[in-house]
Amino acid sequence: xAKLINNSGDFERLFKDYYTPMCNFINQYVKNWEDSExxxxxxxxxxxxxxxxxxxxxxxxxxxxxAAKNNMIDYLRxxxxxxxxxxxxxxxxESLDSSSLDPLVIKEVILKIASGLKEKNREIFILNKLEGLxxxxxxNHLNISKRSVEDNISxxxxxxxxxxxxxxxxxx
Amino acid sequence: MxxxxxxxxxxxxxxxxxxxxxxxxxxxxxxxxxHRIDVSQKSPSSNxxxxxxxxxxxxxxxxxxxxxxxxxxxxxxxxxxxxxxxxNTVIELPDGSKATIEKDAKLFYPESFANLDTRHILxxxxxxxxxxxxxxxxxxxxxxxxxxxxxxTIFNVTKVSDEKTKIANIEGKVKVVDKxxxxxxxxxxxxxxxxxSKKSFDTGIEVIPPVSLDNTRNHSIYSIYEHLYNNSxxxxxxxxxxxxxxxxxxxxDLSQSLxxxxxxxxxxxxxxxxxxxxxxxxxxxxxxxxx
Numbered sequence: 001x002a003k004l005i006n007n008s009g010d011f012e013r014l015f016k017d018y019y020t021p022m023c024n025f026i027n028q029y030v031k032n033w034e035d036s037e038x039x040x041x042x043x044x045x046x047x048x049x050x051x052x053x054x055x056x057x058x059x060x061x062x063x064x065x066x067a068a069k070n071n072m073i074d075y076l077r078x079x080x081x082x083x084x085x086x087x088x089x090x091x092x093x094e095s096l097d098s099s100s101l102d103p104l105v106i107k108e109v110i111l112k113i114a115s116g117l118k119e120k121n122r123e124i125f126i127l128n129k130l131e132g133l134x135x136x137x138x139x140n141h142l143n144i145s146k147r148s149v150e151d152n153i154s155x156x157x158x159x160x161x162x163x164x165x166x167x168x169x170x171x172x
Numbered sequence: 173m174x175x176x177x178x179x180x181x182x183x184x185x186x187x188x189x190x191x192x193x194x195x196x197x198x199x200x201x202x203x204x205x206x207h208r209i210d211v212s213q214k215s216p217s218s219n220x221x222x223x224x225x226x227x228x229x230x231x232x233x234x235x236x237x238x239x240x241x242x243x244x245x246x247x248x249x250x251x252x253x254x255x256x257x258x259x260n261t262v263i264e265l266p267d268g269s270k271a272t273i274e275k276d277a278k279l280f281y282p283e284s285f286a287n288l289d290t291r292h293i294l295x296x297x298x299x300x301x302x303x304x305x306x307x308x309x310x311x312x313x314x315x316x317x318x319x320x321x322x323x324x325t326i327f328n329v330t331k332v333s334d335e336k337t338k339i340a341n342i343e344g345k346v347k348v349v350d351k352x353x354x355x356x357x358x359x360x361x362x363x364x365x366x367x368x369s370k371k372s373f374d375t376g377i378e379v380i381p382p383v384s385l386d387n388t389r390n391h392s393i394y395s396i397y398e399h400l401y402n403n404s405x406x407x408x409x410x411x412x413x414x415x416x417x418x419x420x421x422x423x424x425d426l427s428q429s430l431x432x433x434x435x436x437x438x439x440x441x442x443x444x445x446x447x448x449x450x451x452x453x454x455x456x457x458x459x460x461x462x463x
Contacts, residue, residue, distance in 0.1 A: 008209055012200055019196040024188075033192070041203060048209060107185040111193055116255060116278075129182045157178070162253060164173055164181075171181065 004047065004054045004063055011051065015044055017170060018064055021104035026072050029093055039075055043068045061105070065098035105170055113163040117156055124149055125156035197257070253280045256297075267291055267306060273299040285309065300328040303344075314351075318368050321347040327360075332367065332409060340365035340402075365402065390421040393441060393459050404430055407453045416459045430454075 005011045019040060027036040046067065047054060056063045076090050110130070114122050124142070127133045128149070133141070135149040142149075164171070203209070254263055256273045263271045266284050269291070273279055277297025285291045291311040303311045303322045311322040315329055315337065325344025331337050339348050341360035348366060350356035358366055391399075394416055400408045407430060410416065422440050424433060434454060437443045444458040 008204075011209070012204075015200045015203065016196045019199050020192075020194040023194055024191055027192070037194075037199070041199075044203065045207060048207065103184050103188045104191065106181050107188040107191050108193075110182065110185045111191075130186045132186060157175075161173060161175070161178055164178065168173070 002056060003051075004056045004060060005051050011044075011048060014047075014060055014064070018061070018101075018105070019044075021101060021108045022064065022068050024104050025101055026068060029072060029089065030075065035075065039071045040068060043071050046071075061101060062098040065101050069093065069096060109164065109167045109170055110160070113160055113167070114156070116163065117159055121152050121156050124152040125160075128153055129156075252283055253278060265291070265293070265304075267309075267311075268304040269311065270302040271295075271299055272302075273297060295329060298328075298330045300326070300342075302326045317351050319349045319351060321349060336367055336369045338365055338367055390423045392421050393461065396422065396424055396426070396437070397456070397459055399426060400430070400433065409453060409455050410459075411455050411457045414457055414459065416456075422461070 005014060022040045022043075023033070023036045026039050027033055030036050030039065043064070047064075054063070073090060073093055076085055076093065079085050080087070080090070114125055117125060124138055127138050127141070128135065135146050135153070138144075138149045139146045254261075254273075255278045256275050259275045261273055261275075263273065263279060263281075265271060265281055266286075271279055271281075271293075273295070274297055277295065277299055279293060279295055279299065281293040282288065289309065291306070291309055292314065293312070294314045299313075301311075301313060301322070303325050313320045313322070313329065318337075318339075320327065320329065320339060322344070325346055326342040327344075327346050328340045328342060329337060330340070339346070339360065341364055345359060345361055347357055347359050348368065350368075360366060397408070397410065397416065422437075424436050424440065426433065428436065434443075434445065437459075440462065442458065442460040442462050443456065445454050445456045447454055
């Protein structure tokens with residue numbers, strides 16, 4: 001067992017690493033950004049308040065996920081009486097495990113690293129690697145040569161490969 | 173990480189639809205402020221990242237990692253890259269030198285200088301260097317169009333505009349070399365600084381000696397500006413079209429902090445300046461006598 005956070009620096013890092021993917025995760029079910037952010041902020045506030053007594057066994061991500069999921073279920077149950085919320089939705093949320101968060105964390109890391117690329121390079125990289133366009137489609141879309149697309153992807157991948165080393169701890 | 177693993181991660185990321193990027197730094201700052209979380213008790217690693225010290229100025233140069241490939245020493249097998257999330261981020265280099273870089277600035281440096289003839293690093297953005305004295309192994313900071321060669325010193329590089337960069341030598345001696353023409357260089361002694369401008373490329377570099385002012389006398393407004401410029405390590409800039417009255421004199425207590433001096437100038441002169449759009453520095457648009 002280890003402490004989830006030892007000081008505000010740990011907390012800041014945890015918050016910045018997981019805030020965006022967790023909000024996106026919650027919003028998949030809650031369908032309301034404001035409420036999704038509120039749920040995640042409330043989760044982090046509880047963690048901060050209980051920082052002296054929270055020990056984790058399965059890693060920070062599992063703990064965070066479980067805490068956020070519980071808050072989301074509470075939220076959905078409260079809304080059930082006044083809104084059309086299907087009990088099936090709550091049941092499906094209950095069955096989720098922390099691996100549901102992985103693709104969102106990966107996406108966040110990729111986008112963070114891509115933000116360090118030059119605008120054009122980033123656009124080409126995202127069109128190809130995240131949106132699935134072929135080199136030819138990108139060349140036509142941006143009115144550039146296919147060779148230029150290839151060069152851009154090669155540069156972006158080199159950057160990605162270097163920078164991703166800094167995020168390995170999130171991608172285990 | 174191998175290519176296959178990276179490709180796998182990209183495939184996973186590509187399947188996530190309708191992902192909304194949020195500004196987690198802003199969210200955290202708002203959250204910490206609202207709940208009065210003291211963010212000063214950091215772990216040793218985060219302390220290094222955000223340790224804030226002295227000077228420096230404007231920021232901003234986006235960069236691409238591939239750029240390093242051909243820029244850095246060919247012998248370099250592995251290097252680190254670091255992008256500052258905050259202003260005045262301190263990075264300790266393998267030789268014990270310290271780089272203090274501004275927000276969004278990027279620094280590329282080898283994991284070790286042991287098998288290299290020079291301590292060659294690459295900077296994108298603004299930074300100040302406190303260089304460990306190793307005369308047998310020159311320290312070279314590569315920037316846009318010039319290299320700064322060092323033997324043991326403290327100096328600062330600040331991008332003033334897209335075309336103009338200021339190199340201020342605070343301690344020791346540096347040699348600034350035009351990368352296009354190695355014969356075009358200037359040696360800076362302590363307290364000297366230069367502007368390197370792409371537009372004035374042919375005309376070389378202007379060396380401006382430091383100005384030291386006596387607190388007990390009146391000084392011309394321009395001398396005061398020069399004094400502040402020299403001693404604020406890039407925190408003060410004149411706008412390109414700034415109006416400065418070089419003849420008017422005024423008495424300002426220059427032992428005050430920069431903020432206090434600016435307030436004093438505000439009272440005693442007809443100064444127009446902006447701090448908001450300048451990333452913690454001052455841009456002066458007008459500096460004239462009152463009346």
